[in-house]
Amino acid sequence: MIRNQKKHPIADPSPQRLREALEKGGCRFTRQRVAVYQYLASVESHPTAEEVYAAIRPEMPRISLATVYKALDALVVCNLANKLTFSDGPARYDCHDEAHYHLRCVKTGKVCDLPTPFDPDLIDKLDPKLVKSLGERGFHVTGYRLEVLGHFEKT
Amino acid sequence: MIRNQKKHPIADPSPQRLREALEKGGCRFTRQRVAVYQYLASVESHPTAEEVYAAIRPEMPRISLATVYKALDALVVCNLANKLTFSDGPARYDCHDEAHYHLRCVKTGKVCDLPTPFDPDLIDKLDPKLVKSLGERGFHVTGYRLEVLGHFEKT
DNA sequence: ATCGATGCAAAGCGTTTGCAGGGGT
DNA sequence: ACCCCTGCAAACGCTTTGCATCGAT
Numbered sequence: 001m002i003r004n005q006k007k008h009p010i011a012d013p014s015p016q017r018l019r020e021a022l023e024k025g026g027c028r029f030t031r032q033r034v035a036v037y038q039y040l041a042s043v044e045s046h047p048t049a050e051e052v053y054a055a056i057r058p059e060m061p062r063i064s065l066a067t068v069y070k071a072l073d074a075l076v077v078c079n080l081a082n083k084l085t086f087s088d089g090p091a092r093y094d095c096h097d098e099a100h101y102h103l104r105c106v107k108t109g110k111v112c113d114l115p116t117p118f119d120p121d122l123i124d125k126l127d128p129k130l131v132k133s134l135g136e137r138g139f140h141v142t143g144y145r146l147e148v149l150g151h152f153e154k155t
Numbered sequence: 156m157i158r159n160q161k162k163h164p165i166a167d168p169s170p171q172r173l174r175e176a177l178e179k180g181g182c183r184f185t186r187q188r189v190a191v192y193q194y195l196a197s198v199e200s201h202p203t204a205e206e207v208y209a210a211i212r213p214e215m216p217r218i219s220l221a222t223v224y225k226a227l228d229a230l231v232v233c234n235l236a237n238k239l240t241f242s243d244g245p246a247r248y249d250c251h252d253e254a255h256y257h258l259r260c261v262k263t264g265k266v267c268d269l270p271t272p273f274d275p276d277l278i279d280k281l282d283p284k285l286v287k288s289l290g291e292r293g294f295h296v297t298g299y300r301l302e303v304l305g306h307f308e309k310t
Numbered sequence: 311a312t313c314g315a316t317g318c319a320a321a322g323c324g325t326t327t328g329c330a331g332g333g334g335t
Numbered sequence: 336a337c338c339c340c341t342g343c344a345a346a347c348g349c350t351t352t353g354c355a356t357c358g359a360t
Contacts, residue, residue: 028314028359049350064317069350071315088240090349101281103289106297116282123303126256127271134258134305141305148278150289150296183334183339204325219342224325226340245324 018080025078035060036071037080037095046084046092046102046111084111084145102147114148122146173235180233190215191226192235192250201239201247201268239266258303269303277301 018037019029027033035056040047047055053068072093075081081095084102089109101114123131123144131141173192174184182188190211195202202210208223227248230236236250239257247266256269278286278299286296 030315030359032316062317064319066318066351067316074315085243103294105294114282114285116285119281122281126274126277127269130269130271130303134303138307139258139260139305140308141303143305144301144303146301147299148285148289148296149298149300150294153293153295185334185340187341217342219344221326221343222341229340 021078021080022074025074027074027078030071032060032063032067033071033074035063036068037075040075040081040093040095046094048090048092050090052093099143102145104147104149105151106149111147176233176235177229180229182229182233185226187215187218187222188226188229190218191223192230195227195230195236195248195250201249203245203247205245207248254298256301256303258305260306266302 015029015034018034022029022033036052039052039055043055045051049065049068049072052072053063053065056063056068072081072083075093075095076083081093084092084094092111099118099120101116101118102111103114104111119125123141134141170184170189173189177184177188191207194207194210198210200206204220204223204227207227208218208220211218211223227236227238230248230250231238236248237254239247239249244266254273254275256271256273257266258269259266274280278296289296
């Protein structure tokens, strides 16, 4: 049984909750992180760091792309966001509260969520001994990630 | 049912078969591609382009890294190899015929194969209507990827 | 006051591309 | 002879880093 499958209890974009979660993770509460987090919470898509940067700049013109990367890292560390990283192209981020599967277009790199219910025990169903045997070797399984790959018929 | 889940019918490193597969894919048969392919077929690991380059250089000192990348691309195009891309770190290649799952350490980014048998029909088992309903929307599913995530107990 | 975070620029890494010359068909 | 492939170097895209300053605690 996989415990601690990534969940994101705080999809609420309110700064108070963000503050608590950042502090719990040992990170400071800053304007830049509020902006990044609120943007992430406001969109359905899974934006890249560049897209977050472009979206935030109009209201915060002096923010740097490096800061966006660092803010996104902080959110991931504090378990406020996911970094989706097993594809070509730039990493994408989300801060939704339910674990879910993703659909990725191998031609454009775009990602969207699948409606399929997430099964926290899928790994055990695939291989009932796996998590235990990895544990015996010192590897602690915290979750898994599944992407369905394909493309739209027309080029 | 997912069709064309990556299979590699030609794991045989013989140049004759390589030649046929390259020609079928519209690619020329060259010494460099033979070297890359034979090295890939000779190892258990999933080497990076750099590793292939380093392994081949002693016997072919004038080969360039760019050529290794292009040769690997040609093998992938001709369905002779797989390209495995993970977020952190370089792409890795294999030319074995079995798809498999991966284990990734969220702290170090290291990836290794899992012994768990690959189930080509997993998506249908998770959600029997998904592939069909995506097809009706013009999305052609070609495969899926699954990574088990975690870390070693001690940092 | 402390020490992490910011913003800028520059470097880093893996990969791709432009081009002149070489090699497969 | 054709045109793809090679090898070199330079550029590329994404991300991280070094450093002086700023700002949250």
